[in-house]
Amino acid sequence: MGNKKQSWEYIDFSWMKKTYPEIEEIFKDQVDSDPEELLFLAGKCGYQPNPYFDESYYVQRYDDVRNAINKGEFVSGFDHYRKIGYKDRDPHWLFCEEYYLKRYSDVARALVNETVFSNGYDHYIQYGDQEFRSGSWFFDPLEYLKSLADGDVKQPFYNYIQNPKRDFDNLYFDRNWYAKTYPEIFPRLKSGKWHSLLHQYLTETDCKKYSPSRFFSEKFYVESNPDLVEPIKSGRFFNGYQHFLLYGIQERRRPHPDIDLERFYHEPYIQKLLFNGRIPNVFVGWCQFDGKGPEVDEILEHTEVETKFAFEKKSTSLAINAARSKLDFSFQHPDISVVVVLHNNFDMTLNALTALRASYRHEIQLIIADSGSDDETCHIEHYVHGATILRFEGNVAFIRACNAAVQQVHAPYVLFLNNDTEILLGSIEAAINRFHRDPEVGVIGGKLIRTNGLLQEAGAIIYRDGSVAGYMRGASPDAPEANFVRRVDFCSGAALFTRTELFRKIGGFDEDYIPAYYEETDYCVNVWKLGYDVIYDPSITAIHYEYGSSSAKNGTGYINRNRLIFNSKHSDFLSKKIVKSKQNNNLARSVRKQDSKRILFIEDRIPLKSYGSGFSRSHDIITTMSHMGHEVTVFPVFKPVVSANRLYNAFPDSVEIIWDRDINGLESFFSLRAGLYDTIWICRTQNVRRLVPIIEKISHLMPLAEIVADTEAVSAVREEQYDCLLGIPEDQRLPLAERLRSEFECLLIATKIVAVNDYDASLLKKNGFTNVSVLGHVQIPKPTPKPWDERFDFLFVGAIHDCNSPNYDSVLWLTTVLWPELENVLPENSRLVIAGHLGPGISFSALPQRARIIYLGEVDDLSTLYNDARFFIAPTRYAAGIPYKLYESAAYGLPIIASNILADQTGWNNVKDMLSFEINNAKDLLDLVGKSYGDRTKWSDIRSNAMNKIMINYNENLYSIVIEKILLRST
Numbered sequence: 001m002g003n004k005k006q007s008w009e010y011i012d013f014s015w016m017k018k019t020y021p022e023i024e025e026i027f028k029d030q031v032d033s034d035p036e037e038l039l040f041l042a043g044k045c046g047y048q049p050n051p052y053f054d055e056s057y058y059v060q061r062y063d064d065v066r067n068a069i070n071k072g073e074f075v076s077g078f079d080h081y082r083k084i085g086y087k088d089r090d091p092h093w094l095f096c097e098e099y100y101l102k103r104y105s106d107v108a109r110a111l112v113n114e115t116v117f118s119n120g121y122d123h124y125i126q127y128g129d130q131e132f133r134s135g136s137w138f139f140d141p142l143e144y145l146k147s148l149a150d151g152d153v154k155q156p157f158y159n160y161i162q163n164p165k166r167d168f169d170n171l172y173f174d175r176n177w178y179a180k181t182y183p184e185i186f187p188r189l190k191s192g193k194w195h196s197l198l199h200q201y202l203t204e205t206d207c208k209k210y211s212p213s214r215f216f217s218e219k220f221y222v223e224s225n226p227d228l229v230e231p232i233k234s235g236r237f238f239n240g241y242q243h244f245l246l247y248g249i250q251e252r253r254r255p256h257p258d259i260d261l262e263r264f265y266h267e268p269y270i271q272k273l274l275f276n277g278r279i280p281n282v283f284v285g286w287c288q289f290d291g292k293g294p295e296v297d298e299i300l301e302h303t304e305v306e307t308k309f310a311f312e313k314k315s316t317s318l319a320i321n322a323a324r325s326k327l328d329f330s331f332q333h334p335d336i337s338v339v340v341v342l343h344n345n346f347d348m349t350l351n352a353l354t355a356l357r358a359s360y361r362h363e364i365q366l367i368i369a370d371s372g373s374d375d376e377t378c379h380i381e382h383y384v385h386g387a388t389i390l391r392f393e394g395n396v397a398f399i400r401a402c403n404a405a406v407q408q409v410h411a412p413y414v415l416f417l418n419n420d421t422e423i424l425l426g427s428i429e430a431a432i433n434r435f436h437r438d439p440e441v442g443v444i445g446g447k448l449i450r451t452n453g454l455l456q457e458a459g460a461i462i463y464r465d466g467s468v469a470g471y472m473r474g475a476s477p478d479a480p481e482a483n484f485v486r487r488v489d490f491c492s493g494a495a496l497f498t499r500t501e502l503f504r505k506i507g508g509f510d511e512d513y514i515p516a517y518y519e520e521t522d523y524c525v526n527v528w529k530l531g532y533d534v535i536y537d538p539s540i541t542a543i544h545y546e547y548g549s550s551s552a553k554n555g556t557g558y559i560n561r562n563r564l565i566f567n568s569k570h571s572d573f574l575s576k577k578i579v580k581s582k583q584n585n586n587l588a589r590s591v592r593k594q595d596s597k598r599i600l601f602i603e604d605r606i607p608l609k610s611y612g613s614g615f616s617r618s619h620d621i622i623t624t625m626s627h628m629g630h631e632v633t634v635f636p637v638f639k640p641v642v643s644a645n646r647l648y649n650a651f652p653d654s655v656e657i658i659w660d661r662d663i664n665g666l667e668s669f670f671s672l673r674a675g676l677y678d679t680i681w682i683c684r685t686q687n688v689r690r691l692v693p694i695i696e697k698i699s700h701l702m703p704l705a706e707i708v709a710d711t712e713a714v715s716a717v718r719e720e721q722y723d724c725l726l727g728i729p730e731d732q733r734l735p736l737a738e739r740l741r742s743e744f745e746c747l748l749i750a751t752k753i754v755a756v757n758d759y760d761a762s763l764l765k766k767n768g769f770t771n772v773s774v775l776g777h778v779q780i781p782k783p784t785p786k787p788w789d790e791r792f793d794f795l796f797v798g799a800i801h802d803c804n805s806p807n808y809d810s811v812l813w814l815t816t817v818l819w820p821e822l823e824n825v826l827p828e829n830s831r832l833v834i835a836g837h838l839g840p841g842i843s844f845s846a847l848p849q850r851a852r853i854i855y856l857g858e859v860d861d862l863s864t865l866y867n868d869a870r871f872f873i874a875p876t877r878y879a880a881g882i883p884y885k886l887y888e889s890a891a892y893g894l895p896i897i898a899s900n901i902l903a904d905q906t907g908w909n910n911v912k913d914m915l916s917f918e919i920n921n922a923k924d925l926l927d928l929v930g931k932s933y934g935d936r937t938k939w940s941d942i943r944s945n946a947m948n949k950i951m952i953n954y955n956e957n958l959y960s961i962v963i964e965k966i967l968l969r970s971t
Helices: 013-019 023-025 035-046 056-062 063-070 077-083 095-104 105-113 122-127 141-146 157-164 175-181 183-190 199-204 220-223 226-233 240-251 259-267 270-277 280-288 296-303 304-324 347-359 376-382 399-407 425-437 500-507 520-527 553-571 581-589 615-627 644-650 663-672 685-701 715-726 736-749 758-766 806-822 863-869 882-892 899-908 922-932 937-955 956-967
Strands: 337-343 364-371 389-390 411-415 422-423 441-450 455-458 460-462 466-472 495-497 533-544 598-603 629-638 679-683 705-711 752-755 772-774 794-795 833-834 853-857 869-873 894-901 915-917
Touching: 013 023, 023 894, 035 077, 035 183, 035 598, 056 063, 056 199, 056 220, 063 077, 095 105, 095 122, 095 240, 105 122, 105 853, 141 157, 141 715, 175 199, 183 199, 183 399, 220 226, 220 240, 220 304, 220 598, 240 280, 259 270, 259 280, 259 364, 270 280, 280 364, 280 441, 280 460, 280 956, 296 304, 304 347, 337 347, 337 399, 347 364, 347 422, 347 663, 364 399, 364 520, 376 772, 389 399, 389 833, 389 882, 411 422, 422 752, 425 441, 425 495, 425 533, 425 894, 455 466, 455 533, 455 629, 460 520, 495 500, 495 533, 500 520, 520 533, 520 553, 598 615, 598 752, 615 629, 615 882, 615 956, 663 685, 679 685, 685 705, 685 736, 705 736, 715 736, 736 758, 758 772, 772 956, 806 833, 806 956, 882 894, 882 899, 882 937, 894 899, 915 922
Parallel strands: 337 364, 337 411, 364 389, 441 533, 598 629, 598 679, 679 705, 705 752, 752 772, 794 833, 794 869, 833 853, 869 894, 894 915
Antiparallel strands: 411 495, 422 533, 441 455, 441 495, 460 466
16 A cells, blocks of 8 residues: 555544644543544544544545444445545545546556556645646646745645645636635635635535526536536535536536637637647636637738847847857768858858758758858858858849859759758758658659748749749748648748759759849759659748848839749749639649549548547548648548647648638638649548538539448447347337438439448448459558467557447457457466547446456557457447457467457457357357367467468558549449
């Protein structure tokens, strides 16, 4: 149990005597105090047995405890808590067991998988308090420490409960508002009934009368959520506010008639604060901003003058630093050459060079072309070491200086960098890697961000009249549209990467455009004409002080003149471009590859593989489409609840992920992208049903787009199996044929239907759908190396999104019925390991806790678990589609034991490719495991056969062929 002197379970007689002096008189003749007598005394007098357990609060909080004490079943509240209450009750008014375990998943996992701590409170007392963890919404240890004069407090909670009269600021309880709103409390507060306003609020039995702040109405919340009446009455929740803090915030229920958390949650700035952890939840965000999220982009758009001044100040500071310590650009075999053309503007130049040196740790050849400077730039060699410096007596202009500088280039790639541009970390490495990977890439440009933090461009567009536009100008740099790789018309010369040989072959920048403007546009068009690609890559990022080397006013004249030159040279190219129009920006933003398609992929959520439940398959489809060269946009029906960074990390960089919108914005999304998509791929039948009214309204915007309805899994089959499992008589069940007709009716809007297996396809065909394709799963064989005799575990992997999911039923049946029996026939070192994504309302805490069951939840890398296991076990009792995890297990070389339902879905041979048992037949499973667990030859044969099936039937090449056939226009 850990250190007894730091635990809630012991009776601290010394502390009791100090706290309750009358005890000294009662026990004055006893040498040793009787624990049972102390318990009895504590129960009768409401004494606390130690500082960590509040007897009065506990007995008042739980009616059933009070009744049990009155019946003589327990001596005191503490007696009840020690025996059974510790499992699910709160022992102190300033600690919530459920809050602690939800907030600190490491503690929850430790409780499930270890026996060191009896509950979360035990961990909190022994370790959490010293680690400055919080045990309640109402106690932030760091805020509490700020209120103390003594800065040497090691255990904030313990310190506070020794002196609970101290008031301190709290996010969830507004003591100033509370005092003004409920002045009637003060007489009883002064009498000593409560320690503080917070103590009164958290212990007042007539809690419905009180609200904690102006942002939450207890009366409104309970009345508008009738599902809370019974849980509050039964004691499950102390009041409506406790439910709101535990669940209501996450569900974005209204805490007050004037507060709409759902709307506020979707404010872009609030989303950013949430994902970056700067606010703990949307309710705190509302309280801090009073419900008014700032329009950040609009504010920034009007601050560019100020931010340019700030940029200049920073540049001045860096120039001073460089005066004391030279920037080192010495080289022997540089990876890249960087050309910087200068004409005065010394401070900004030093800022650009400082950023350049910091952005790449390997060798850079720096070539400085000084075009007639007469400021400190004349002495630039005093500030940089190892640079090649070219001097021109007069201002020979950017184009001519670049062409001259390239004659000095030693590296295979060259970066043309403006001296008003600050290249950011990782950009150069990203460009070099892309050149290495793809020999067809001739030019790479990146995301240019103005000094005010908004986009200058995310790639650039050339229209039919020769005019140009920076795509997404003025938008936020984190906008989905700006964060995927694509082929573009051209990229700005402020930070332009190209192959040295290609630049020389083309003849450099055309000097007809001297002094500047359109030279990079012309160069990129020439690159396209030679058969190379021009790529926009958002991982290349730079801050650009627009017009730092020339004024916008002067630039306009050059632009107008050079546009005419450009048009005369590239009329053939321009004739194929789109007419200039704001509505055409999305159509013009990328250069389509021959035979590629633009695909809008719509799913419940942005499909991370860890979500399971068909999302793994959707992820593989999107990834395969992208690798095939198609342009894929992923749009979620429900807005993501994870950071956009995690989503970008999970997909190829050429996939556009619309993470900031949901189905409510789909109609306007279609309007902005009229005519863009060749294929609209809708995953899951329920989503097709949701989208039917939207598609009917916008079909004129996508008249030629094919609509692919990917059923993913036929849910009617799963529903029928579930009803059978529940024992519902056949005459009381909806007939399967009727269920299927109802489920399939919405699919009439589609031009093509996709099923996940042959069985589902046959059901669709029987219901009159002819254009049905089958697309299952793809897997890459990756056999784990550990030999048979070093593997002992059984592994279950599956996502559990809610308590009604097939995987939850599987885990419940496995841990309560099957595993206790299996333990009797397996060696002692064999464990059951359970892993997989858990939905927000799911916890393993309610499942059996046994020494040989390990609950892990979501695991990023499953390879170690597959390597340690001898068998994968999947006792699914109702399901639809095809179980992705079975194929993944086979790909890892782990033989499968599964229910006959899953075996039938795979179509694999029982005994040869996998092992199966009858559902609800524990004896069948026991016999199967008893015969197979110790049979090394059978294990090896099944492993080998399943791996062969993966290699032959589920490989990437075959998957691509099937997808390509589906995408073909012929029906």
